[in-house]
Each structure stands twice: as C-alpha cells, then as structure tokens.
Amino acid sequence: MRKKFLINLLFAAVLSFGALWAAQGVFSGGHTFVAAGSGVELPRLFSALVDCDVFTDDGDGVGKAENVIFENAGEYRLRSRLFGVVPLEDVAVSVYEEKEVVPGGQSVGLIMKTCGVIVVGYSAVTDENGSAVYPAKDAGVMLGDCITSIEGSDVTGDEDAMELMDRCGSDGELTLEILRGGEHRIKTVKAYRCRETGRYRVGLYVRDNTGGVGTMTFYDPATGRFGALGHTVAEAEESENGISGRILPASVSGIRAAGEGSTGEKIGYFHPGAFDGVIDRIGAYGVFGTLKEPLVNRELPLVKTASPDEVKEGAAQIITVLDGDTPEWFDVEITDVDPGDDGGKGLSLTVVDEKLLARTGGIIQGMSGSPILQNGRLVGAVTYVMVNEPKKGYGCLIHSMLREGGVE
Numbered sequence: 001m002r003k004k005f006l007i008n009l010l011f012a013a014v015l016s017f018g019a020l021w022a023a024q025g026v027f028s029g030g031h032t033f034v035a036a037g038s039g040v041e042l043p044r045l046f047s048a049l050v051d052c053d054v055f056t057d058d059g060d061g062v063g064k065a066e067n068v069i070f071e072n073a074g075e076y077r078l079r080s081r082l083f084g085v086v087p088l089e090d091v092a093v094s095v096y097e098e099k100e101v102v103p104g105g106q107s108v109g110l111i112m113k114t115c116g117v118i119v120v121g122y123s124a125v126t127d128e129n130g131s132a133v134y135p136a137k138d139a140g141v142m143l144g145d146c147i148t149s150i151e152g153s154d155v156t157g158d159e160d161a162m163e164l165m166d167r168c169g170s171d172g173e174l175t176l177e178i179l180r181g182g183e184h185r186i187k188t189v190k191a192y193r194c195r196e197t198g199r200y201r202v203g204l205y206v207r208d209n210t211g212g213v214g215t216m217t218f219y220d221p222a223t224g225r226f227g228a229l230g231h232t233v234a235e236a237e238e239s240e241n242g243i244s245g246r247i248l249p250a251s252v253s254g255i256r257a258a259g260e261g262s263t264g265e266k267i268g269y270f271h272p273g274a275f276d277g278v279i280d281r282i283g284a285y286g287v288f289g290t291l292k293e294p295l296v297n298r299e300l301p302l303v304k305t306a307s308p309d310e311v312k313e314g315a316a317q318i319i320t321v322l323d324g325d326t327p328e329w330f331d332v333e334i335t336d337v338d339p340g341d342d343g344g345k346g347l348s349l350t351v352v353d354e355k356l357l358a359r360t361g362g363i364i365q366g367m368s369g370s371p372i373l374q375n376g377r378l379v380g381a382v383t384y385v386m387v388n389e390p391k392k393g394y395g396c397l398i399h400s401m402l403r404e405g406g407v408e
Contacts, residue, residue, distance in 0.1 A: 031092045031339060032078075033307040033399070039069050040078065040093065051084040054093070070095040096399060099407065100302045102295050103371045103378055104216030105319030105327030107252055108228055109270035110287060112245035112279070116148035116155040116179070117206040125192045125203045136176075136202040139189040146179040147206065158206050162199070165191065169200025176202075213250050213268040215320055215369035217286065217381040218398070219295035220407050221302075226277055226295065227405045229286040229369040230381035230396050231344045247289065249273040251325045258361035258390035266322075266366030273325070281405065285344060285396050286369060286381070288405035305398050306377040308339035311347065318349075318382060320370040322359055330356040334374065339397065344383040347372065347395035362390030 052065035124132035150164040169191030258264030277291040336348035363385040
C-alpha cells in the first residue's frame with residue numbers, strides 16, 4: 001500500500017514539474033504576445049493540471065484561457081492555479097494586430113519645430129576697437145543650446161531672436177534663458193553694436209528648426225501612417241495644432257566612417273521627391289505621421305510585422321542607403337532580444353556584412369530607423385550604436401514602434 005502511495009506521489013510530482021516546465025516554455029519572462037483573432041496556446045499537460053483564467057488589466061474576468069479568443073488589441077493577464085489550488089505567477093498578455101506594412105530603408109530629412117532657436121555656430125562680432133569678440137561663447141552658451149527667451153520675451157524663430165537681441169542689446173547686456181539637456185539655465189551675455197551691420201549682436205548663429213538625416217522604417221498603406229528614426233528627437237516639441245515637423249526624401253552624398261570613439265555619419269541633403277509627410281507624433285521609438293502620397297517599395301511591396309516573441313537570436317538583415325537614394329541590404333546578427341525593454345534597446349545586433357564594414361566601419365549616424373528583417377518579417381529598427389564598438393548596436397522592436405505610432 002505504501003509503495004503504491006509513493007509511486008502515485010512521485011507520479012503527481014513528475015506531472016506537476018512537467019506542467020510548470022511547460023508553462024515556463026510558453027510564458028518565459030512572465031509575458032506573452034498573441035495575435036488578435038487567436039487565443040493563448042497552452043500545452044496539453046499544462047491545461048490538464050492548471051486552471052488558467054483571463055482577466056483584463058482592470059481586473060474584469062474574461063473566461064477560461066483555453067476558450068478565449070482575443071478579438072481586439074489590448075493588455076490582459078493570465079492567473080493560473082496548479083490543481084486549481086496553488087497560485088502561480090501572473091502572466092501579462094499583449095494582444096497585437098498582425099500588420100502588413102511597406103518596409104522602408106530610404107534616407108529621410110527630418111525638419112522639426114524646436115522650443116525656441118537652436119545655437120548652431122559662433123560668429124565673431126567686431127567691437128568699437130575693431131577687435132573680433134565672441135561674447136556668447138565667452139559667457140558659456142554652447143552649441144546645441146536652445147534659447148527659449150531673451151530678456152523675458154519668448155523666442156519664436158531666428159528672425160525674432162535677432163530682432164530681440166538688437167532691440168534689447170542697447171543696454172549692453174542680454175539675459176538669455178536656455179534649455180540644455182532638459183534643464184533651464186540663465187546666461188547673461190554682453191551685447192556689442194556691430195560696426196558692419198549697425199545691429200546689436202552676441203556672436204551666435206541660430207536656427208528655428210532642427211534638421212537631420214535618418215531612415216524610414218515603415219509605411220502602413222491601410223492608414224497612410226509612417227514611422228522613422230527609431231528613437232526620440234531631443235529638444236523637439238509639438239505645436240498647439242499637434243504638428244511637429246515635416247519629413248522629406250534625402251540623398252546621401254558621402255560617408256564619414258565610424259572608428260573607436262567616433263560614431264561616423266551619413267552626409268546628406270534634402271530634396272523634394274518620392275514622398276512628403278507631416279510629423280504629428282514624437283516618442284521614445286521615433287517620429288510618426290502621415291505621408292501625402294503612398295510610399296512604394298517595388299522590391300518588397302509588403303511584409304508582415306513580427307511580434308516580440310517571434311524575434312530570435314541569429315541572422316537578420318538591415319535596409320539602408322549609403323549612396324544616393326537607393327536602399328541596400330546588409331547582413332547583421334541579432335545577439336540578444338529583450339521584449340520588455342522600453343528604451344529603444346529591445347534588440348542587440350552586430351554588423352557582420354564585410355561590404356558594410358568596409359564602407360562605414362559599422363553603424364553610423366543616419367542609419368537610425370533602418371528596418372531590421374528576419375525570416376521575411378519586419379522585426380525592428382536600428383536605434384543606437386556602441387560608440388567604442390561601432391560594429392555593435394541596438395534596435396527597437398517593431399511592436400513598440402507600431403503601438404507608439406498609432407498603427408496597431
């Protein structure tokens with residue numbers, strides 16, 4: 001009798017271990033992703049031993065996991081009990097809409113509205129003695145600073161900034177409020193009446209738009225929306241009507257290769273051409289908006305997007321432009337996947353394409369947003385480079401871009 005009891009006990013323990021092992025395989029990391037219109041796939045052993053219920057994020061019961069079909073995208077939770085008694089760890093369920101999008105790879109010019117004017121250079125001012133002086137530089141104003149107000153008046157553009165400096169500079173000093181790295185600072189700058197122009201100046205070049213070259217990631221023909229860049233734009237802001245900027249085609253005219261301690265960059269210029277779009281959203285995973293005309297990729301018209309759990313370590317490709325405006329394919333290796341990342345580093349990747357390494361040294365500025373494809377699916381976009389190891393970098397998951405861009 002005792003032997004039979006021990007055998008049954010051992011058998012139950014093995015079944016329990018098997019159920020937990022099966023659950024670990026399905027719900028690794030406490031998070032799973034399910035396409036809308038389908039349900040959670042549970043191993044037969046798991047279903048036999050574990051009572052599993054589905055709840056909304058608000059705590060409302062939906063039903064038994066084996067019977068629930070998720071019709072719409074959203075967030076849910078699975079609450080499981082071994083043998084209907086022993087509670088197991090809750091599992092988050094993200095339901096996503098499976099999408100087909102046009103992959104990007106085209107170089108784009110980003111023209112973004114900024115909060116004031118950006119300092120883009122220093123200019124010598126000739127004082128009354130004929131000497132060249134740099135008053136703003138000497139006062140600690142740095143390239144990249146955003147000047148938001150002059151003598152308490154808000155700055156709306158570069159012409160406005162020059163007019164305020166001239167009008168208020170007659171007192172000999174100007175108080176500038178600047179934004180640097182998210183912090184507001186006050187700088188007092190000496191103003192000089194320029195002998196050549198007759199205007200009061202502080203020795204700065206400024207502009208009211210921040211522009212740069214990046215890469216288009218995707219275009220959704222069903223909605224007309226696009227996503228690009230893969231990471232946020234520093235110092236950019238949304239205007240009152242929600243429009244943040246514009247996106248135009250760009251051509252690459254040169255490459256400055258990356259090296260240890262140097263990220264390298266694409267040298268490009270904007271030009272009207274294949275597309276024109278309005279940027280209406282800026283987020284952690286890039287810039288998003290609507291194109292005025294559809295984006296066409298004749299080589300690869302449509303691809304399916306991958307959920308985070310479909311992305312695996314191994315071979316992949318990126319699409320980007322190195323010369324002119326023609327996208328090219330290059331081989332990379334995905335070395336790590338972190339579905340829970342919320343900072344644009346859901347993927348780690350290494351460039352293995354010898355052609356790309358010879359031309360760029362690795363990942364360079366301007367590649368941000370380059371689509372990453374694996375097994376014929378769009379899985380993410382290039383975001384950051386490791387400065388001291390330019391062959392290596394990061395990418396964000398396409399699931400995050402689609403959700404932030406209002407496409408899912």
